[in-house]
Amino acid sequence: xxxxxxxxxxxxxxxxxxxxxxxxxxxxxxxxxxxxxxxxxxxxxxxxxxxxxxxxxxxxxxxxxxxxxxxxxxxxxxxxxxxxxxxxxxxxxxxxxxxxxxxxxxxxxxxxxxxxxxxxxxxxxxxxxxxxxxxxxxxxxxxxxxxxxxxxxxxxxxxxxxxxxxxxxxxxxxxxxxxxxxxxxxxxxxxxxxxxxxxxxxxxxxxxxxxxxxxxxxxxxxxxxxxxxxxxxxxxxxxxxxxxxxxxxxxxxxxxxxxxxxxxxxxxxxxxxxxxxxxxxxxxxxxxxxxxxxxxxxxxxxxxxxxxxxxxxxxxxxxxxxxxxxxxxxxxxxxxxxxxxxxxxxxxxxxxxxxxxxxxxxxxxxxxxxxxxxxxxxxxxxxxxxxxxxxxxxxxxxxxxxxxxxxxxxxxxxxxxxxxxxxxxxxxxxxxxxxxxxxxxxxxxxxxxxxxxxxxxxxxxxxxxxxxxxxxxxxxxxxxxxxxxxxxxxxxxxxxxxxxxxxxxxxxxxxxxxxxxxxxxxxxxxxxxxxxxxxxxxxxxxxxxxxxxxxxxxxxxxxxxxxxxxxxxxxxxxxxxxxxxxxxxxxxxxxxxxxxxxxxxxxxxxxxxxxxxxxxxxxxxxxxxxxxxxxxxxxxxxxxxxxxxxxxxxxxxxxxxxxxxxxxxxxxxxxxxxxxxxxxxxxxxxxxxxxxxxxxxxxxxxxxxxxxxxxxxxxxxxxxxxxxxxxxxxxxxxxxxxxxxxxxxxxxxxxxxxxxxxxxxxxxxxxxx
Amino acid sequence: xxxxxxxxxxxxxxxxxxxxxxxxxxxxxxxxxxxxxxxxxxxxxxxxxxxxxxxxxxxxxxxxxxxxxxxxxxxxx
Numbered sequence: 001x002x003x004x005x006x007x008x009x010x011x012x013x014x015x016x017x018x019x020x021x022x023x024x025x026x027x028x029x030x031x032x033x034x035x036x037x038x039x040x041x042x043x044x045x046x047x048x049x050x051x052x053x054x055x056x057x058x059x060x061x062x063x064x065x066x067x068x069x070x071x072x073x074x075x076x077x078x079x080x081x082x083x084x085x086x087x088x089x090x091x092x093x094x095x096x097x098x099x100x101x102x103x104x105x106x107x108x109x110x111x112x113x114x115x116x117x118x119x120x121x122x123x124x125x126x127x128x129x130x131x132x133x134x135x136x137x138x139x140x141x142x143x144x145x146x147x148x149x150x151x152x153x154x155x156x157x158x159x160x161x162x163x164x165x166x167x168x169x170x171x172x173x174x175x176x177x178x179x180x181x182x183x184x185x186x187x188x189x190x191x192x193x194x195x196x197x198x199x200x201x202x203x204x205x206x207x208x209x210x211x212x213x214x215x216x217x218x219x220x221x222x223x224x225x226x227x228x229x230x231x232x233x234x235x236x237x238x239x240x241x242x243x244x245x246x247x248x249x250x251x252x253x254x255x256x257x258x259x260x261x262x263x264x265x266x267x268x269x270x271x272x273x274x275x276x277x278x279x280x281x282x283x284x285x286x287x288x289x290x291x292x293x294x295x296x297x298x299x300x301x302x303x304x305x306x307x308x309x310x311x312x313x314x315x316x317x318x319x320x321x322x323x324x325x326x327x328x329x330x331x332x333x334x335x336x337x338x339x340x341x342x343x344x345x346x347x348x349x350x351x352x353x354x355x356x357x358x359x360x361x362x363x364x365x366x367x368x369x370x371x372x373x374x375x376x377x378x379x380x381x382x383x384x385x386x387x388x389x390x391x392x393x394x395x396x397x398x399x400x401x402x403x404x405x406x407x408x409x410x411x412x413x414x415x416x417x418x419x420x421x422x423x424x425x426x427x428x429x430x431x432x433x434x435x436x437x438x439x440x441x442x443x444x445x446x447x448x449x450x451x452x453x454x455x456x457x458x459x460x461x462x463x464x465x466x467x468x469x470x471x472x473x474x475x476x477x478x479x480x481x482x483x484x485x486x487x488x489x490x491x492x493x494x495x496x497x498x499x500x501x502x503x504x505x506x507x508x509x510x511x512x513x514x515x516x517x518x519x520x521x522x523x524x525x526x527x528x529x530x531x532x533x534x535x536x537x538x539x540x541x542x543x544x545x546x547x548x549x550x551x552x553x554x555x556x557x558x559x560x561x562x563x564x565x566x567x568x569x570x571x572x573x574x575x576x577x578x579x580x581x582x583x584x585x586x587x588x589x590x591x592x593x594x595x596x597x598x599x600x601x602x603x604x605x606x607x608x609x610x611x612x613x614x615x616x617x618x619x620x621x622x623x624x625x626x627x628x629x630x631x632x633x634x635x636x637x638x639x640x641x642x643x644x645x646x647x648x649x650x651x652x653x654x655x656x657x658x659x660x661x662x663x664x665x666x667x668x669x670x671x672x673x674x675x676x677x678x679x680x681x682x683x684x685x686x687x688x689x690x691x692x693x694x695x696x697x698x699x700x701x702x703x704x705x706x707x708x709x710x711x712x713x714x715x716x717x718x719x720x721x722x723x724x725x726x727x728x729x730x731x732x733x734x735x736x737x738x739x740x741x742x743x744x745x746x747x748x749x750x751x752x753x754x755x756x757x758x759x760x761x762x763x764x765x766x767x768x769x
Numbered sequence: 770x771x772x773x774x775x776x777x778x779x780x781x782x783x784x785x786x787x788x789x790x791x792x793x794x795x796x797x798x799x800x801x802x803x804x805x806x807x808x809x810x811x812x813x814x815x816x817x818x819x820x821x822x823x824x825x826x827x828x829x830x831x832x833x834x835x836x837x838x839x840x841x842x843x844x845x846x
C-alpha cells in the first residue's frame with residue numbers, strides 16, 4: 001500500500017485534514033522508542049487505498065526538538081510515497097519556511113494550501129500558480145474544515161507519487177549556492193541519499209548531520225573557509241535561515257498584501273485576547289475557568305443550588321425504602337441526577353454510566369456466573385477478581401472523558417497556549433515552563449490523561465519531572481481514602497475537622513510536588529529552564545468532529561489498558577488475597593490467612609517509621625495490605641478496609657457498638673481498625689500521606705511507562721515514588737508524634753540543600769575552568 | 770536607534786538587526802521567523818510582566834524577556 005505523510009506547522013489544520021481524509025479508520029500508536037503520537041489511517045477514494053501517516057506538527061527540520069527529529073527521520077528513512085505539506089494560507093511566510101526545507105529532500109511532494117476560503121473571504125488572493133511554478137511542486141487549494149478540495153488533493157498526490165522527484169533548494173539564488181552545490185556533489189559522489197538535503201544541513205552545522213558524515217566535515221570546513229559574508233560572518237545557520245525567509249518574502253509575501261496581514265493578525269486574536277490575557281483580569285479569569293471545569297466535572301452540588309436553597313434529599317421526600325434503596329425505577333433514575341442537590345453534568349453522566357449501565361451489566365454477568373456450576377474459587381475469581389477489576393476501571397471512564405473534553409476544548413480553541421503565557425513566569429522559578437501547568441492541574445482529576453498531556457512539553461527532562469510529580473496532585477480516586485480516614489479520626493478521637501485534614505493533605509501534595517521538582521531539577525534532572533518561544537495560535541471555535549476524535553482516541557487507549565495490565569494485576573492480587581501458602585482457597589473473611597497477609601506481616605516492620613508498622617502489634621499488617629492493594633487502584637484501599645475490618649472484628653472479638661462496617665464511606669470500618677490496632681492520629685495521617693504520594697494506581701504506572709519510554713527513567717520514577725512517599729510519611733508521623741523532631745527534619749533539609757548548592761556551585765566552577 | 774527586543778515598550782515597532790544567543794535558542798528564534806530584516810510589533814506583556822507577546826511575519830509569538838534580549842532591533846518611528 002502506498003504511504004502518504006502529512007507534514008506541516010502546528011495549528012495549520014493538519015489534524016482536521018487527517019480526520020477528513022481517514023474518517024474513523026485512524027488509530028493511535030507510539031513511535032518506536034519515542035513517545036510522540038504517530039497516527040495513521042487509510043484513504044480509500046484513490047484507485048488503490050493509501051495509508052495516511054500524520055507526522056507531528058513542526059516549524060522546521062532542526063535537530064533540537066523530538067518532534068522535528070521524528071518527522072525528519074520519517075521522511076528521510078521511511079521514504080513515504082508522497083509528502084503532503086499543509087500550508088496555512090493566512091500565515092504563508094512562516095509556513096513556507098518548513099516547505100523550503102522539505103523541498104530539499106528527494107521525495108514526491110504536494111502543497112495543500114489550507115484556509116484559502118478565509119483568505120478569499122477577506123478579499124485577498126494568493127497566486128497558487130506562482131507558488132507551484134517557483135517551487136516546482138503541485139499546489140492544491142483546500143479547506144480542511146469544509147472538506148473542500150480533498151479529492152483533488154489526493155488525486156494530485158497520487159499522480160505525484162508515480163514519479164520520482166529530485167530535491168530542490170530555494171538557496172540557489174543566495175550567496176550560499178556554490179558552497180551547497182560543491183558539498184552536494186561531494187556527497188553524491190559518496191553515494192549518499194538525499195545529497196541536497198544533507199548538503200544544506202551540513203553547511204548549517206546541523207549536529208545530527210555532522211555526526212553522520214564525520215569524514216566529510218573537514219572538507220566542508222575547507223570549502224567554508226573561502227566563504228565570507230558581510231552580515232553574518234561565518235554563522236552558517238543564520239545565513240541559511242535568513243536566505244530562506246528572504247526568498248519567501250521576496251516572492252510570496254506580496255501575494256498576501258500587508259494590509260490584509262495586519263487585519264488577520266488584529267481581528268483574529270485581539271478582541272478575545274484583550275480580556276483573556278488582560279494585565280489585571282487575565283489570572284482571575286483563568287482561575288474561574290479552571291474552577292468551572294472541575295465544578296462541572298466533579299461537583300455533587302451543581303452551582304451550590306443544594307446548599308443555597310437547602311433542597312430536600314430523596315430520603316426527606318420519602319422516595320427511599322427503609323434500606324435506603326430507591327422505591328422504583330423512576331426514582332433510581334432521579335437519584336443519578338439529584339439527591340439533596342443537583343449533580344454536575346460530569347457526576348450525572350458518571351452515575352448513569354455506573355449505576356445504570358456498568359453496574360447492571362456486571363451484576364447480570366455476575367449472577368450468571370454464580371448460578372453456574374463452577375467451583376467456588378472460579379466464581380470468586382471471575383466475579384471478584386476479573387469483573388470487579390474491569391468494572392472499577394470502567395467506572396472512571398465517564399469523568400475522565402468529561403474532564404478530557406473540557407481540556408480538549410481549551411487546547412483546540414487556542415486558550416491553552418495563553419495559559420502557558422500567563423503562568424510561565426511562576427513556573428520558571430521551579431525550572432519548568434508555563435506549559436507544565438496543564439498536566440499538573442489535570443492530575444487532580446486523574447493522573448492518566450495528565451501524564452498523556454505532558455506530550456506538549458518540548459524538553460525531555462521537564463517532561464520526566466512533570467510525569468513524576470503528577471500523582472502528588474491528589475486524584476479523584478484518592479479522595480475516598482481522605483474522607484474515610486479523616487472522618488474516622490474526627491469520629492473516633494473527637495479532634496479536628498475532617499475538611500481541614502482533607503484540605504491540608506491536598507496542600508501537602510502540592511508542596512511535595514514543588515519541592516520534588518526543585519530537587520530533581522537541581523540534581524538528577526538538571527538542565528536549563530527550557531526555552532519558551534511559542535506561537536500563540538489564533539482563537540477559533542473548537543470543531544465538534546475533532547473533539548470527538550480526541551475522545552475516541554482516549555477511550556481506546558484506556559480500554560486497551562483495562563484489558564491488559566489492569567486485568568492482569570487484579571487477577572494476581574485476587575490470588576494473593578484468596579489463597580493461603582498451602583494453596584487452599586479462602587473465603588473473603590479469611591483474608592488474614594492469605595499469601596498477601598503473610599507477605600504483609602513480613603514487611604510490616606518496614607513501616608514502623610511511618611507509624612503503621614510493628615508498633616501496631618499482631619493486627620497492624622492490615623494497613624500494609626490496604627496500601628499494597630492501593631497500588632492496583634486507589635479505590636481498593638477503602639474496599640480492602642471494609643473486608644479487613646470484618647475479619648478483624650471476628651478475630652479480635654471486638655465490641656464495635658453501633659458501627660456499620662459495610663457503610664460506603666468506610667469511616668466506620670476505619671474506626672474498627674483503630675480500635676483493633678490502637679493506631680495513633682499521626683500514624684493515620686501518615687497513612688493517608690503515604691497513599692497519596694506513593695506509586696499511583698496501575699493505570700497511571702502503565703501510562704508513565706509508555707510516556708517516559710526510557711526504561712531507566714521509568715525505574716528511576718518508581719524508586720522516586722517509593723522514596724518520596726516513605727520520607728513524607730515518616731516526616732508526618734514523627735513530627736506529629738514528637739514535635740521536637742521538627743528540628744531534626746529541618747536540619748536534614750538544610751543539610752541537603754547546602755550540599756546540593758555547594759555541589760552545583762563547584763560543578764559550575766569546574767565547567768568555567 | 771538600536772535596542773534589544775526585551776527593552777521594547779508596548780506598541781513599539783522595529784526591524785530585527787542581529788540575533789545572538791546560545792545555539793538552541795538562536796535556532797528556534799530563526800525558525801520562528803526572527804531573522805534580520807523582519808518587522809516586529811511589541812504587543813503586550815503577560816500579567817506577571819514576563820514573557821512578552823510580539824507580532825512577527827503576520828502571527829503572534831510569545832517569548833521570555835531573557836530570550837528577547839538576544840534580539841537586537843532597529844527602532845522605527
